Amino acid sequence: MTGTTPDQPISISFELFPPKTDKGMQNLGHTVDKLTQAGPEYFSVTYGAGGTTRDRTARVVEMVANRSGIPVAHHLTCVGASRDEVDAQARGLWEAGIRKIVALRGDLPEGETLAEDGYHDAAELTAGLRKIADFDISVAAYPEVHPEAENAETDIEHLKRKIDAGANKAITQFAFDTDTVLRFVERARAAGIEAPIVPGIMPVANFASLKRFSAGCGASIPDWMEEMFAGLDDTPDLRSMVATSVAVEQCRRLVAGGIREFHIYTLNKPEVSLAICRSLGLPVEIRADHAA
Known part of the structure; x- marks a missing residue:
C-alpha cells in the first residue's frame, strides 16, 4: 500500500519553530541536543507567512545544522513575495549549503491576495525551485x-500537481484518526501518486491550544481525545504520559499499515x-538532564 517493505527501518524527522527570544533560542539548543540522540533523518524549521520569521528561521537552521551535524530542511513560502524575490532567497539557501526545502504556499493574511508576479501555489513554487537547483x-x-x-478529489489532484512539479515527498498535516490517514494514502496511490507520504505526528502539549489551532487548519479532534485529555492541561506530567501513549499507539497502527517514516511536530x-522514538524501537540514548 505504501511502497515500503516490512524490513525497511523506521525513520523519523523533527519539526522545530523559531523562538522569539534569546532565552528561547538557548532552550532550543538544548532541545536539539536531546533530539539528536534519536538519530533523525533531518530536522525542519518553520517559516512565517510573508517572511515574518525569515531571519529567525535562518538563524535556527544554521544553529541546528552546526549543533547536530544533521541536515536541516528550510521551510519556504511564496506568500507576500514576487517570483524574483523567492528565487533569490532559494539561490541564497543553496549557496549556504541548504539542500532540503519544505515548499508551501503559506497562509494568506486576512484581506490580502497573492502577488500577481509571485508563485500562486506550492506546485508553482516547487516547479520554480526545480529550475534553480x-x-x-x-x-x-x-x-x-x-x-x-x-x-477530497480536487485536494488529491493538487497534491499530484505538486509531486509532478518535482516534489520528492509529501508530509501530512497531523490527523488523530489513524484510519483517515491510511485511507488518504490509499486514495493518493490510486490517483497515481508514488512519492513517499510521511504522516505528521502531533504530540499534545496543551489540549486547549491544540483545539484552537486545529480549528484553523481543518484537523478534527475525535471525541475520545476530548474525554482523554479533559482537565489534564493543569497536570502537565500526566498530560505528557497520555500524549505519549496516544502518539505511540497511532504510530504503531501506521507501522502495521506499512508506514515506515514519520515527521514529528515537536513544538x-x-x-x-x-x-x-524509543517506543518505535529506535536506539535512543536517554540522558539525564543535569542542568541547574
Whole structure:
C-alpha cells in the first residue's frame, strides 16, 4: 500500500519553530541536543507567512545544522513575495549549503491576495525551485482535506500537481484518526501518486491550544481525545504520559499499515518526541538532564 517493505527501518524527522527570544533560542539548543540522540533523518524549521520569521528561521537552521551535524530542511513560502524575490532567497539557501526545502504556499493574511508576479501555489513554487537547483523538496498533504479545497478529489489532484512539479515527498498535516490517514494514502496511490507520504505526528502539549489551532487548519479532534485529555492541561506530567501513549499507539497502527517514516511536530519540546522514538524501537540514548 505504501511502497515500503516490512524490513525497511523506521525513520523519523523533527519539526522545530523559531523562538522569539534569546532565552528561547538557548532552550532550543538544548532541545536539539536531546533530539539528536534519536538519530533523525533531518530536522525542519518553520517559516512565517510573508517572511515574518525569515531571519529567525535562518538563524535556527544554521544553529541546528552546526549543533547536530544533521541536515536541516528550510521551510519556504511564496506568500507576500514576487517570483524574483523567492528565487533569490532559494539561490541564497543553496549557496549556504541548504539542500532540503519544505515548499508551501503559506497562509494568506486576512484581506490580502497573492502577488500577481509571485508563485500562486506550492506546485508553482516547487516547479520554480526545480529550475534553480537540485533541492530535496517536501510538500504538504492533507488527510482531512485542505480548508480551501473544493473536495477530497480536487485536494488529491493538487497534491499530484505538486509531486509532478518535482516534489520528492509529501508530509501530512497531523490527523488523530489513524484510519483517515491510511485511507488518504490509499486514495493518493490510486490517483497515481508514488512519492513517499510521511504522516505528521502531533504530540499534545496543551489540549486547549491544540483545539484552537486545529480549528484553523481543518484537523478534527475525535471525541475520545476530548474525554482523554479533559482537565489534564493543569497536570502537565500526566498530560505528557497520555500524549505519549496516544502518539505511540497511532504510530504503531501506521507501522502495521506499512508506514515506515514519520515527521514529528515537536513544538520545541523533546521529551514526548523521544519517548515516541524509543517506543518505535529506535536506539535512543536517554540522558539525564543535569542542568541547574
